[in-house]
Amino acid sequence: MKDKELELLANSARQELVKTLVNAQSGHTAGPLGMADIFTVLYYDCARVDSNNPSWPDRDYIYLSNGHICPIWYVTLAMRGFFPVDELQHLRKINSLLQGHPHNETIPGVENSGGPLGQGISQAAGCAIALKADGKPNRVYALLGDGEMDEGQVWEALMFAAQHKLDNLTIIIDRNNIQIDGPTHSIMNLEPLGDKLRAFGWNVIGIDGHDIGEIKKALGKAGATRGKPTAILAQTVPGKGCSEFENNYEWHGKTPSKEQGDKALAELQEIRTRIEKRWF
Ligand SMILES: Cc1ncc(C[n+]2csc(CCOP(=O)(O)OP(=O)(O)O)c2C)c(N)n1
Numbered sequence: 001m002k003d004k005e006l007e008l009l010a011n012s013a014r015q016e017l018v019k020t021l022v023n024a025q026s027g028h029t030a031g032p033l034g035m036a037d038i039f040t041v042l043y044y045d046c047a048r049v050d051s052n053n054p055s056w057p058d059r060d061y062i063y064l065s066n067g068h069i070c071p072i073w074y075v076t077l078a079m080r081g082f083f084p085v086d087e088l089q090h091l092r093k094i095n096s097l098l099q100g101h102p103h104n105e106t107i108p109g110v111e112n113s114g115g116p117l118g119q120g121i122s123q124a125a126g127c128a129i130a131l132k133a134d135g136k137p138n139r140v141y142a143l144l145g146d147g148e149m150d151e152g153q154v155w156e157a158l159m160f161a162a163q164h165k166l167d168n169l170t171i172i173i174d175r176n177n178i179q180i181d182g183p184t185h186s187i188m189n190l191e192p193l194g195d196k197l198r199a200f201g202w203n204v205i206g207i208d209g210h211d212i213g214e215i216k217k218a219l220g221k222a223g224a225t226r227g228k229p230t231a232i233l234a235q236t237v238p239g240k241g242c243s244e245f246e247n248n249y250e251w252h253g254k255t256p257s258k259e260q261g262d263k264a265l266a267e268l269q270e271i272r273t274r275i276e277k278r279w280f
C-alpha cells in the first residue's frame, strides 16, 4: 500500500481513537496515539491476516504485550473489519466486547489477553518456537512498551528467543520515553537499550516510529533476517498529533474531556488536510 494511503489510515485511526476515548470517558490516550502508525502498517501492509477468518491457521500472529494501549488495537481491528466499528462506542462498558484490557477468547483478532506487563512477549516467543517446531512459515510480532522493559520477565523472553534462534519473531518496542509515573529515564534508566538488546543476541533496528517508509523497511528487514530474532526500536511521540497530549506522561492513562477531544480532533483534521494536499 502507498505511504500516503497508510498515513491517511493512521490519521483516521487517531481520530476514531479520540472519539472512542471521549465517548467512554475512560482509557489510555498517550501510548495508543503514539502507536497508530505502527499498528496501521502492521495490519494494512505487512502481516498476513484475514478479518473474515481471524483464526486462519496461515495467519501471522500479532501480540500486544503492553495491553493497556489496546484502544488503538481495537480501533485498528475494527477499521480492518474484524468487528463492527460501532462496537467502539461500547469501550469499557460493563458486559461489552471491548474491555479496558484485551481478552483473546472473545475479541476477534486479539491473540493474547493482556494487562500484566511482560507476558505478551513471552507468549509470542512460545508461539514462535511452536511454529518452528511445526515447520510453519507464519511470522510472530509482539508490541511492547519501553516502561514494560523494566519487567524481568521481558529479559527472560529475550534470552529464550535468542537461544532458540527465533528469526520468525519480531518485537516492536514503543520507545516513547514515558511510563505510568514519569519519564522512563527518571523511573528506571534503560539506556543503552539498543546495545543491551544486541548483547542479548538480537538483531536491532532503530526507526522513527511515525515514518511509514521506515516502519515498512524495518519490518521487511526483520523478515529477511536469519538466525536471530529482531527488535525494532521505534522512537515515538506519546500523544502524537494532539499538542495537549504530546510528550507528557500524565496522559499515560488519562482520558480527554469533550473539549480536549474536540481540540485534538481539529488538530488531527489539519494534519489530514496537509497529507491530502501533498502530491506524493
Ligand atoms: C506486571 C505489571 N506491573 C505493573 C503494571 C502497571 N502498569 C501499567 S502500564 C505501566 C507503565 C508501562 O510503561 P510503558 O509500557 O512505557 O507505557 P506507556 O506509558 O508508554 O503507554 C505500568 C507500570 C502492570 N500492568 N503489569
Ligand SMILES: [Mg+2]
Pocket: 145, 146, 147, 148, 174, 175, 176, 177, 178, 179
Ligand atoms: Mg512508554
